[in-house]
Amino acid sequence: MKTLYTGLTAPDASYIHTPLIEITPVDDDAALHSAADRIDSYDYVLYTSRYAATYVGPLLTQARKTVSIGNATTEALRRTGIAEIEQVELDNSYGVIDWFSRQPHGRVLIPRSNLALPIIPDGLKALGFEVDCITAYINRMPQHPQRVDLDEIGRIVFTSPSTIDNFIRLYGGVPADKELVTRGPITEQYLQTIIKRQQL
Numbered sequence: 001m002k003t004l005y006t007g008l009t010a011p012d013a014s015y016i017h018t019p020l021i022e023i024t025p026v027d028d029d030a031a032l033h034s035a036a037d038r039i040d041s042y043d044y045v046l047y048t049s050r051y052a053a054t055y056v057g058p059l060l061t062q063a064r065k066t067v068s069i070g071n072a073t074t075e076a077l078r079r080t081g082i083a084e085i086e087q088v089e090l091d092n093s094y095g096v097i098d099w100f101s102r103q104p105h106g107r108v109l110i111p112r113s114n115l116a117l118p119i120i121p122d123g124l125k126a127l128g129f130e131v132d133c134i135t136a137y138i139n140r141m142p143q144h145p146q147r148v149d150l151d152e153i154g155r156i157v158f159t160s161p162s163t164i165d166n167f168i169r170l171y172g173g174v175p176a177d178k179e180l181v182t183r184g185p186i187t188e189q190y191l192q193t194i195i196k197r198q199q200l
Contacts, residue, residue: 007159043106050076097123111136
């Protein structure tokens with residue numbers, strides 16, 4: 001059975017890899033530099049992806065407390081020169097909210113994708129935190145995505161809600177006759193919402 005992988009980097013060469021997202025810097029980074037100038041006003045800087053760490057980490061090395069969602073993000077932060085990093089126990093949005101539920105209230109800066117979902121900021125605000133979000137990078141569909149013959153595919157791996165959206169743009173819908181695999185509970189929930197919508 002052939003597996004189609006839609007994320008940026010496939011685990012190994014056994015996958016048919018056709019990335020359905022592309023990560024690019026923001027065109028105007030004035031907001032990022034403005035946040036860096038105000039870094040002392042934030043109690044936490046929360047990184048929810050390695051891309052935010054790569055693009056923004058070098059600007060925010062003086063943060064009071066740097067929080068990472070998972071191993072890949074932590075490693076990206078270390079490469080920017082940030083040594084003191086608190087990593088949440090469970091590397092997904094709900095793990096982040098749970099971690100903050102046990103921390104002192106304060107002001108949180110979240111550098112993130114232009115397509116990031118509101119789950120984390122809404123969850124932190126509900127806990128009593130003040131949250132500011134800035135766009136750290138652009139998540140978009142590649143200009144020339146590669147289309148494959150789905151008849152030859154038995155399994156499809158989606159790594160984020162945006163890969164699902166872009167798959168639908170390219171193929172017209174999520175196929176019901178394939179094994180569908182997701183990375184993380186948020187992507188799984190989004191996939192199930194799409195599947196239910198297609199069944200109506």
